[in-house]
Amino acid sequence: xxxxxxxxxxxxxxxxxxxxxxxxxxxxxxxxxxxxxxxxxxxxxxxxxxxxxxxxxxxxxxxxxxxxxxxxxxxxxxxxxxxxxxxxxxxxxxxxxxxxxxxxxxxxxxxxxxxxxxxxxxxxxxxxxxxxxxxxxxxxxxxxxxxxxxxxxxxxxxxxxxxxxxxxxxxxxxxxxxxxxxxxxxxxxxxxxxxxxxxxxxxxxxxxxxxxxxxxxxxxxxxxxxxxxxxxxxxxxxxxxxxxxxxxxxxxxxxxxxxxxxxxxxxxxxxxxxxxxxxxxxxxxxxxxxxxxxxxxxxxxxxxxxxxxxx
Amino acid sequence: xxxxxxxxxxxxxxxxxxxxxxxxxxxxxxxxxxxxxxxxxxxxxxxxxxxxxxxxxxxxxxxxxxxxxxxxxxxxxxxxxxxxxxxxxxxxxxxxxxxxxxxxxxxxxxxxxxxxxxxxxxxxxxxxxxxxxxxxxxxxxxxxxxxxxxxxxxxxxxxxxxxxxxxxxxxxxxxxxxxxxxxxxxxxxxxxxxxxxxxxxxxxxxxxxxxxxxxxxxxxxxxxxxxxxxxxxxxxxxxxxxxxxxxxxxxxxxxxxxxxxxxxxxxxxxxxxxxxxxxxxxxxxxxxxxxxxxxxxxxxxxxxxxxxxxxxxxxxxxxxxxxxxxxxxxx
Numbered sequence: 001x002x003x004x005x006x007x008x009x010x011x012x013x014x015x016x017x018x019x020x021x022x023x024x025x026x027x028x029x030x031x032x033x034x035x036x037x038x039x040x041x042x043x044x045x046x047x048x049x050x051x052x053x054x055x056x057x058x059x060x061x062x063x064x065x066x067x068x069x070x071x072x073x074x075x076x077x078x079x080x081x082x083x084x085x086x087x088x089x090x091x092x093x094x095x096x097x098x099x100x101x102x103x104x105x106x107x108x109x110x111x112x113x114x115x116x117x118x119x120x121x122x123x124x125x126x127x128x129x130x131x132x133x134x135x136x137x138x139x140x141x142x143x144x145x146x147x148x149x150x151x152x153x154x155x156x157x158x159x160x161x162x163x164x165x166x167x168x169x170x171x172x173x174x175x176x177x178x179x180x181x182x183x184x185x186x187x188x189x190x191x192x193x194x195x196x197x198x199x200x201x202x203x204x205x206x207x208x209x210x211x212x213x214x215x216x217x218x219x220x221x222x223x224x225x226x227x228x229x230x231x232x233x234x235x236x237x238x239x240x241x242x243x244x245x246x247x248x249x250x251x252x253x254x255x256x257x258x259x260x261x262x263x264x265x266x267x268x269x270x271x272x273x274x275x276x277x278x279x280x281x282x283x284x285x286x287x288x289x290x291x292x293x294x295x296x297x298x299x300x301x302x303x304x305x306x307x308x309x310x311x
Numbered sequence: 312x313x314x315x316x317x318x319x320x321x322x323x324x325x326x327x328x329x330x331x332x333x334x335x336x337x338x339x340x341x342x343x344x345x346x347x348x349x350x351x352x353x354x355x356x357x358x359x360x361x362x363x364x365x366x367x368x369x370x371x372x373x374x375x376x377x378x379x380x381x382x383x384x385x386x387x388x389x390x391x392x393x394x395x396x397x398x399x400x401x402x403x404x405x406x407x408x409x410x411x412x413x414x415x416x417x418x419x420x421x422x423x424x425x426x427x428x429x430x431x432x433x434x435x436x437x438x439x440x441x442x443x444x445x446x447x448x449x450x451x452x453x454x455x456x457x458x459x460x461x462x463x464x465x466x467x468x469x470x471x472x473x474x475x476x477x478x479x480x481x482x483x484x485x486x487x488x489x490x491x492x493x494x495x496x497x498x499x500x501x502x503x504x505x506x507x508x509x510x511x512x513x514x515x516x517x518x519x520x521x522x523x524x525x526x527x528x529x530x531x532x533x534x535x536x537x538x539x540x541x542x543x544x545x546x547x548x549x550x551x552x553x554x555x556x557x558x559x560x561x562x563x564x565x566x567x568x569x570x571x572x573x574x575x576x577x578x579x580x581x582x583x584x585x586x587x588x589x590x591x592x593x594x595x596x597x598x599x600x601x602x603x604x605x606x607x608x609x610x611x612x613x614x615x616x617x618x619x620x621x622x623x624x625x626x627x628x629x630x631x632x633x634x635x636x637x638x639x640x641x642x
Contacts, residue, residue, distance in 0.1 A: 040598030189619075264520055271434055288379075289437055292397035296432050303431040 003132050004030045006071030008063035014178035019150035026142035027133045032071040034063040036184040041066055048102045055250040055279050056179050057091050064099045073109045080114035086226045089255050154207035164200050165241050173238050175204040175231050176248030186277050197294055202242055206234035220262055225255045244297045245272040271296055315369040318566025321349045321380035324419030327562040328356035330364055335406055339363035349380035354583040361580040371578040375569030377561050386606045386614035387587050391574035394565050401425050401432040403564025404528055412524040417533035419446040424518045436517050446532045448481050452505055463502055467538025470503035506538035510546050525549040530557035590631050594623040603627040
């Protein structure tokens with residue numbers, strides 16, 4: 001019988017699912033993904049989590065719980081650092097231990113990344129692979145294949161973004177972590193609402209990490225969080241090519257609140273708003289803010305056009 | 312018969328309505344409490360408005376709704392335009408104050424700032440999750456101090472040394488206020504301190520990072536409080552204009568948007584005698600369990616919302632109005 005590995009559809013899943021799915025697939029290990037976020041998952045997560053944690057962590061625990069009895073193992077990486085002078089947000093350091101201690105009856109695969117201390121992704125994920133496949137060479141080959149698939153996938157996403165940017169019409173950059181942007185309970189209703197109102201959405205997913213780090217320095221030299229650097233890189237790369245910027249923040253995220261503050265001072269000239277999402281899901285307030293934001297951008301565009309004609 | 316336009320703004324605390332002519336002149340105005348029942352409030356607004364216009368000389372040809380109950384009111388009135396309150400306020404204010412560059416607005420549960428340049432709104436911000444520092448905050452403190460909120464302004468103006476009150480959070484402000492009263496601060500000073508706290512909170516929170524330039528127009532229910540107006544003038548160093556119709560700007564704005572939409576349909580004030588009922592029910596079709604709201608007009612389905620997928624609306628509608636046939640494709 002094949003072993004199964006559960007992938008919680010939360011946090012880093014939205015960034016690395018191609019890597020993980022391809023890797024386990026190449027090892028003949030079946031992956032099981034938790035369903036899209038829904039109210040039941042969130043409710044279960046709130047039950048399991050400490051009250052003060054952020055909404056994404058609550059959702060994460062709900063997703064881990066949803067995989068209980070659905071898979072032999074669950075994959076939860078512990079990401080400490082991805083580069084020497086950086087750190088990941090504390091939830092990525094703690095996710096593994098928090099899941100292990102909060103959700104009863106699960107078996108986690110241990111997988112650490114701490115580049116600063118010499119623990120790199122490839123040997124770590126390969127070690128995970130050896131749980132299922134004794135042939136080390138085969139595991140390494142599986143990893144390399146998965147890594148190149150991941151790169152191909154993200155490069156395609158970047159290209160798609162460029163296509164969106166090249167299209168005419170109103171474009172709005174939504175700056176937010178993948179785990180917020182692509183979550184059915186958090187970012188997706190917003191992205192859908194924008195789409196329904198004829199707005200092209202450019203996401204802050206920006207996969208050329210080296211370029212993102214360079215660009216991020218233009219905004220802040222000392223922001224330490226890896227994934228926020230990527231958001232800053234996206235902001236710098238896209239902000240002059242969009243009509244408006246929405247900062248999507250989940251309550252009570254420390255790194256995001258600091259970063260958004262920094263950015264909103266920086267993006268003078270392009271209309272921008274911050275939307276704070278919490279577990280209470282008040283959609284009426286969101287709609288008002290989004291509708292008026294679209295109105296505002298349209299009014300600005302009309303003014304530019306009128307001004308151009310008068311000159 | 313000359314054409315007139317109806318604008319209704321249903322907020323969390325108050326409901327406002329205006330009837331304007333094609334030049335944007337206000338022919339009738341109404342302002343009353345929502346009291347948690349938007350449909351009843353709208354019907355009362357209609358009654359008040361109807362007495363102020365000559366039914367034989369004018370004809371309402373287009374209706375706009377705004378405010379937090381805009382969807383519901385829009386369904387009830389069969390509105391041509393349903394617009395968010397930020398846009399409505401900007402349009403309304405600009406029609407009266409074309410040179411305005413900053414609009415402060417503090418309502419019952421929302422506070423917002425709209426930055427206008429050259430007659431076009433270019434930026435805005437709204438309070439985030441929490442309603443601290445809005446009208447409901449003032450009302451609850453007024454109750455605590457046993458002073459009618461309408462008298463707050465006078466008390467504040469009498470104060471020479473406003474008490475410093477922690478205005479970040481309604482809960483903390485309340486304990487701070489009790490403490491200040493217990494150690495002997497005067498009522499006038501405490502009320503003036505509350506006004507300062509509202510303004511400080513607003514400028515640091517909603518107005519954070521925005522370029523506040525005059526002329527400034529201040530509106531929303533709280534603008535009726537002269538204590539807050541004075542606190543704003545102190546804090547910004549600008550004169551603060553308060554329009555007598557400041558509370559009607561949303562209704563006026565959405566009436567103007569309705570007029571400019573070119574969409575027209577017959578409307579009768581008689582709608583106030585029609586029975587509307589709203590039913591909320593959880594769909595139960597999937598773990599999202601959407602709370603679907605359905606509006607019934609004389610017992611028949613009129614409109615509904617709250618569903619994430621079309622199936623949710625069908626399910627709830629079938630349960631609530633089983634007598635209606637073949638719902639598929641009705642949405």
